[in-house]
Amino acid sequence: MTKLISNFLRLALIGITGLILFISTLIGLEGIPALVVTYPTHAWLFYTILTGIYVSVIIFLYGMYQAFRLLRNFELQDTFSVKTSLRLAKIKYAALAIAMLYFIGSPFAYIWADFEDAPGVLLIELIFLGLALAVTAFAKLAQSIVIEGTNKINSAEQQKLA
Numbered sequence: 001m002t003k004l005i006s007n008f009l010r011l012a013l014i015g016i017t018g019l020i021l022f023i024s025t026l027i028g029l030e031g032i033p034a035l036v037v038t039y040p041t042h043a044w045l046f047y048t049i050l051t052g053i054y055v056s057v058i059i060f061l062y063g064m065y066q067a068f069r070l071l072r073n074f075e076l077q078d079t080f081s082v083k084t085s086l087r088l089a090k091i092k093y094a095a096l097a098i099a100m101l102y103f104i105g106s107p108f109a110y111i112w113a114d115f116e117d118a119p120g121v122l123l124i125e126l127i128f129l130g131l132a133l134a135v136t137a138f139a140k141l142a143q144s145i146v147i148e149g150t151n152k153i154n155s156a157e158q159q160k161l162a
Contacts, residue, residue: 006075010068017064024057045111052105056098056128063094063135080149088146092139099132 032050036043070087078084102125109125112118 002075006071009071013064013067013071017061020057020060024053027053039115042112042115045108045115048108049105049112052101052108056101059094059097059101063091063098066090066094080146080153082150085143085146085150088139088143092136092143095132095135095139099129099136102129102132 028050032046035046039046066087070084070091073079073081073084073087106125106129109121113121
């Protein structure tokens with residue numbers, strides 16, 4: 001049963017990664033060049049937003065790689081260990097970096113939304129910011145649980161030895 005669950009999680013991670021890569025490629029190849037041709041005076045804005053999207057995708061891929069490694073730890077029954085805690089910390093910092101990127105990009109999204117008269121741009125930006133902050137909080141919570149479990153296991157082993 002655990003093998004089925006881990007395979008499902010692995011498939012979900014691959015699917016989410018593929019979807020993010022597809023959407024970011026579609027935005028980069030179709031969306032932004034069309035906007036630059038239509039509004040050449042605002043090319044700097046669109047390329048800045050595209051750069052932010054691509055940097056956040058690279059950080060996201062790093063976080064997904066750490067999630068794969070974390071899933072591998074769970075399969076090897078290495079749940080309460082320092083490796084697991086470090087991987088959760090890396091996921092936390094990756095999500096925090098994405099949140100910071102979207103926070104820094106908020107003024108650019110506002111300029112675009114004001115220019116296009118499209119408040120949906122701001123809504124999408126805030127959704128991504130909120131998701132990144134939620135992943136940061138969840139990774140921090142999971143990391144503290146793993147650290148607490150590791151400490152309990154270590155203290156129980158020390159009591160057995162004494």
